[in-house]
Amino acid sequence: xxxxxxxxxxxxxxxxxxxxxxxxxxxxxxxxxxxxxxxxxxxxxxxxxxxxxxxxxxxxxxxxxxxxxxxxxxxxxxxxxxxxxxxxxxxxxxxxxxxxxxxxxxxxxxxxxxxxxxxxxxxxxxxxxxxxxxxxxxxxxxxxxxxxxxxxxxxxxxxxxxxxxxxxxxxxxxxxxxxxxxxxxxxxxxxxxxxxxxxxxxxxxxxxxxxxxxxxxxxxxxxxxxxxxxxxxxxxxxxxxxxxxxxxxxxxxxxxxxxxxxxxxxxxxxxxxxxxxxxxxxxxxxxxxxxxxxxxxxxxxxxxxxxxxxxxxxxxxxxxxxxxxxxxxxxxxxxxxxxxxxxxxxxxxxxxxxxxxxxxxxxxxxxxxxxxxxxxxxxxxxxxxxxxxxxxxxxxxxxxxxxxxxxxxxxxxxxxxxxxxxxxxxxxxxxxxxxxxxxxxxxxxxxxxxxxxxxxxxxxxxxxxxxxxxxxxxxxxx
Amino acid sequence: xxxxxxxxxxxxxxxxxxxxxxxxxxxxxxxxxxxxxxxxxxxxxxxxxxxxxxxxxxxxxxxxxxxxxxxxxxxxxxxxxxxxxxxxxxxxxxxxxxxxxxxxxxxxxxxxxxxxxxxxxxxxxxxxxxxxxxxxxxxxxxxxxxxxxxxxxxxxxxxxxxxxxxxxxxxxxxxxxxxxxxxxxxxxxxxxxxxxxxxxxxxxxxxxxxxxxxxxxxxxxxxxxxxxxxxxxxxxxxxxxxxxxxxxxxxxxxxxxxxxxxxxxxxxxxxxxxxxxxxxxxxxxxxxxxxxxxxxxxxxxxxxxxxxxxxxxxxxxxxxxxxxxxxxxxxxxxxxxxxxxxxxxxxxxxxxxxxxxxxxxxxxxxxxxxxxxxxxxxxxxxxxxxxxxxxxxxxxxxxxxxxxxxxxxxxxxxxxxxx
Numbered sequence: 037x038x039x040x041x042x043x044x045x046x047x048x049x050x051x052x053x054x055x056x057x058x059x060x061x062x063x064x065x066x067x068x069x070x071x072x073x074x075x076x077x078x079x080x081x082x083x084x085x086x087x088x089x090x091x092x093x094x095x096x097x098x099x100x101x102x103x104x105x106x107x108x109x110x111x112x113x114x115x116x117x118x119x120x121x122x123x124x125x126x127x128x129x130x131x132x133x134x135x136x137x138x139x140x141x142x143x144x145x146x147x148x149x150x151x152x153x154x155x156x157x158x159x160x161x162x163x164x165x166x167x168x169x170x171x172x173x174x175x176x177x178x179x180x181x182x183x184x185x186x187x188x189x190x191x192x193x194x195x196x197x198x199x200x201x202x203x204x205x206x207x208x209x210x211x212x213x214x215x216x217x218x219x220x221x222x223x224x225x226x227x228x229x230x231x232x233x234x235x236x237x238x239x240x241x242x243x244x245x246x247x248x249x250x251x252x253x254x255x256x257x258x259x260x261x262x263x264x265x266x267x268x269x270x271x272x273x274x275x276x277x278x279x280x281x282x283x284x285x286x287x288x289x290x291x292x293x294x295x296x297x298x299x300x301x302x303x304x305x306x307x308x309x310x311x312x313x314x315x316x317x318x319x320x321x322x323x324x325x326x327x328x329x330x331x332x333x334x335x336x337x338x339x340x341x342x343x344x345x346x347x348x349x350x351x352x353x354x355x356x357x358x359x360x361x362x363x364x365x366x367x368x369x370x371x372x373x374x375x376x377x378x379x380x381x382x383x384x385x386x387x388x389x390x391x392x393x394x395x396x397x398x399x400x401x402x403x404x405x406x407x408x409x410x411x412x413x414x415x416x417x418x419x420x421x422x423x424x425x426x427x428x429x430x431x432x433x434x435x436x437x438x439x440x441x442x443x444x445x446x447x448x449x450x451x452x453x454x455x456x457x458x459x460x461x462x463x464x465x466x467x468x469x470x471x472x473x474x475x476x477x478x479x480x481x482x483x484x485x486x487x488x489x490x491x492x493x494x495x496x497x498x499x500x501x502x503x504x505x506x507x508x509x510x511x512x513x514x
Numbered sequence: 515x516x517x518x519x520x521x522x523x524x525x526x527x528x529x530x531x532x533x534x535x536x537x538x539x540x541x542x543x544x545x546x547x548x549x550x551x552x553x554x555x556x557x558x559x560x561x562x563x564x565x566x567x568x569x570x571x572x573x574x575x576x577x578x579x580x581x582x583x584x585x586x587x588x589x590x591x592x593x594x595x596x597x598x599x600x601x602x603x604x605x606x607x608x609x610x611x612x613x614x615x616x617x618x619x620x621x622x623x624x625x626x627x628x629x630x631x632x633x634x635x636x637x638x639x640x641x642x643x644x645x646x647x648x649x650x651x652x653x654x655x656x657x658x659x660x661x662x663x664x665x666x667x668x669x670x671x672x673x674x675x676x677x678x679x680x681x682x683x684x685x686x687x688x689x690x691x692x693x694x695x696x697x698x699x700x701x702x703x704x705x706x707x708x709x710x711x712x713x714x715x716x717x718x719x720x721x722x723x724x725x726x727x728x729x730x731x732x733x734x735x736x737x738x739x740x741x742x743x744x745x746x747x748x749x750x751x752x753x754x755x756x757x758x759x760x761x762x763x764x765x766x767x768x769x770x771x772x773x774x775x776x777x778x779x780x781x782x783x784x785x786x787x788x789x790x791x792x793x794x795x796x797x798x799x800x801x802x803x804x805x806x807x808x809x810x811x812x813x814x815x816x817x818x819x820x821x822x823x824x825x826x827x828x829x830x831x832x833x834x835x836x837x838x839x840x841x842x843x844x845x846x847x848x849x850x851x852x853x854x855x856x857x858x859x860x861x862x863x864x865x866x867x868x869x870x871x872x873x874x875x876x877x878x879x880x881x882x883x884x885x886x887x888x889x890x891x892x893x894x895x896x897x898x899x900x901x902x903x904x905x906x907x908x909x910x911x912x913x914x915x916x917x918x919x920x921x922x923x924x925x926x927x928x929x930x931x932x933x
Contacts, residue, residue, distance in 0.1 A: 101532070202866045253783045262641065270645050280712055293637065311728075312645070313643065313644050313645045313646075313732075314643040314644060314646075315643050316643045318643070319643055338638055338639065339636065339639065340636075341551060341636040342646060343642055383766065406546070417610065417620075420612070420617070420618050421618045424585045424612070424614070424617040428614040428615070429614070431613050431614035432597065432613075432618070433599040433612060434547065436599065437775075441612075446855055455633075471633075472636055473635050473636035474634045474636075475632065475636065475652045475655050478655055479655060479662075479663065480596070483663075494665070497735075498647070498735075499735075500735075500737035502734075502736050503647060503735040504736060505648050505649075505666055505667065506659065506666060506667055507666050507669055507762065508666050509665060509666065510660060510664045510690045510691050512666075513669065513691035513692075514690075514691040
């Protein structure tokens with residue numbers, strides 16, 4: 037019997053898991069996919085929002101600025117990349133200046149610090165590559181950028197090191213209320229837990245609806261993005277939003293914390309929660325709309341495109357709390373933007389609920405520190421030399437575009453909750469994230485995975501399931 | 515820190531030929547840096563034949579062609595380091611490399627030859643929409659799986675792009691027991707060599723769908739199929755005529771990009787058209803003492819051409835080291851009407867002994883057109899060519915007599931003319 041069972045190893049689930057790992061509790065996380073951060077967490081704008089966007093009074097508004105303020109310390113404790121680059125909301129029409137001011141006031145009401153309106157001259161001085169169409173902007177110095185899956189790995193690994201169990205490829209099929217709590221049936225087995233936390237992302241309505249008559253409905257909302265080569269990664273320095281108008285919410289242009297440029301997303305409601313396809317019309321649309329913000333869209337430098345699904349509810353707010361007709365079942369549902377920014381606070385909120393219910397002891401041995409993978413590119417030559425002397429695998433460059441060494445890949449595989457797939461390696465180390473998109477390193481990474489996990493090469497997958505890369509040996513069908 | 519007269523970055527066909535030429539010209543203190551575990555570069559996975567007809571007057575496989583040069587390098591006792599990746603390069607010719615055995619290696623070179631080759635354009639460069647499932651590979655990655663590792667990346671294929679690697683892989687996959695449904699090419703003509711279309715597609719009855727493209731990719735975990743559609747004259751797909759082809763693998767052969775990230779670090783000026791350095795007749799870049807040859811300079815059709823070009827760069831680097839290169843009153847060479855680019859971009863006439871070959875590509879298919887070379891407004895060459903296609907590199911020889919006759923000319927241009 038577990039004390040707490042968390043469904044979902046996205047950023048919400050692992051943030052909650054890490055907070056709970058401070059306590060003397062038997063906690064586990066069930067994840068239907070093969071790895072952490074495989075849903076919405078892996079495909080979003082990767083923005084730490086300042087907090088001016090949410091309507092005052094909503095949970096989103098309450099948690100956003102607070103969440104934002106936690107990133108600096110968290111990124112140090114958990115060793116993930118975070119940069120407070122600031123954000124700008126561009127206004128393209130003098131008639132919309134009132135809206136911009138309203139946004140500023142809303143932000144101040146939400147507790148966002150340092151907001152100011154910049155006139156055109158100040159704006160261009162700050163961001164010389166902005167389009168001439170921008171007449172003014174709201175500047176939020178506290179806006180930031182982060183790598184969402186790197187952050188989730190940090191949270192999850194730290195939770196694991198502090199005693200939380202993780203079970204992957206466990207898809208929850210049924211949840212039954214029992215005397216002592218809940219019985220959770222998955223495709224792999226049965227789990228018992230006093231409390232259940234629903235952090236199932238776009239599937240959180242289905243989990244809720246297994247136990248409650250107060251039904252939820254998540255409408256997956258597709259957002260498409262294009263990623264650009266690092267050669268244009270500093271085309272803008274701030275995260276560039278567009279002031280929402282009656283024509284739509286606008287798309288953003290932002291540097292990523294890893295040094296690429298990111299453009300997107302659109303917003304299209306779809307039916308299929310597993311549909312992560314990109315569309316020609318969607319990609320054309322985001323590039324066209326983002327062109328309003330910057331002088332020249334560097335379309336020649338696109339290296340990848342992707343789709344993420346937002347867990348949108350009709351309530352248009354986070355749904356966090358115990359379900360009234362299923363005591364002990366806590367929802368952390370409908371976590372869409374600014375869910376990534378709020379995730380550390382959501383972790384604390386849910387932890388407080390659990391502490392209230394189970395009254396656990398705090399652990400004396402909780403260690404808040406997690407050390408990430410040493411990134412070869414970020415070291416000076418002396419440190420690189422020392423690293424290679426200690427472990428020659430750091431002298432073997434596997435991914436040429438991002439200069440990722442075998443040492444980093446081995447660390448990604450053998451660390452707590454290590455990588456089991458090509459994408460797992462990519463998200464932990466960036467091998468294959470560069471301009472050639474794994475054309476060079478795929479065969480190498482595949483060989484390393486096969487060797488280290490002691491599985492045949494035909495069993496190595498891109499991201500679990502049937503996503504195998506090799507189908508057999510030459511000539512075996514002849 | 516180590517010091518070398520000449521360091522060659524890349525031990526593929528370009529680097530090997532440049533090294534051999536430099537050694538033959540009397541440079542002893544030279545070094546080849548190669549990131550793979552053996553010399554030879556991409557030739558090692560090109561196990562098909564067709565290499566060497568120009569250079570050796572016989573037909574060799576890729577590994578055989580590479581071996582000829584690897585043996586020369588060994589005979590001539592040219593130093594090389596494998597498993598060594600260059601990670602930084604300055605315009606002062608300071609090289610930083612890394613390997614398991616040497617750790618961080620810093621080398622000061624007096625001259626450098628860039629011979630890093632090229633890489634394949636990935637799916638993202640085309641922004642093909644659809645699923646991001648397993649089963650989508652560049653043709654070169656698939657070639658490595660099949661030819662080096664003996665493993666099949668798929669059994670039922672569609673190939674997008676009719677570049678030579680795509681054509682070669684259509685045949686290879688067929689020979690290894692896979693079914694190739696079609697090779698799909700956006701342009702109305704193939705980017706590959708005619709001989710490859712005949713020998714790799716026609717001989718195996720693999721359809722080549724010109725003026726078509728992949729419009730959507732379908733699959734959850736592994737690829738299940740692709741949609742293809744014909745394109746109009748603006749290369750926009752005609753979606754009403756979309757067709758679904760079930761397949762487990764999509765190979766991309768949609769172009770090669772010279773790999774110049776290191777060159778950029780050394781402030782080497784690159785051509786926006788070729789993606790390679792702007793060089794003079796000795797393949798010297800704008801950075802003093804840094805040369806470039808092979809596919810890092812511009813993408814070649816034949817390794818034989820790479821070899822010839824690399825001999826030029828190797829010899830010129832030696833002249834540079836001996837202080838014998840003359841850099842004065844250089845003339846710019848321009849690709850005009852119908853010509854897409856020309857290499858070299860600059861000529862220092864006093865470095866030309868007898869003649870000089872200009873390599874260029876055309877923008878479209880030209881049948882029975884004239885290739886003309888102008889020295890300013892004066893037409894010095896006017897040759898009728900039966901066919902000139904973008905997929906086949908053209909060359910034209912200009913002589914020192916021509917250069918002498920137009921000693922005051924300010925530019926040389928290549929023009930494709932109807933008459």
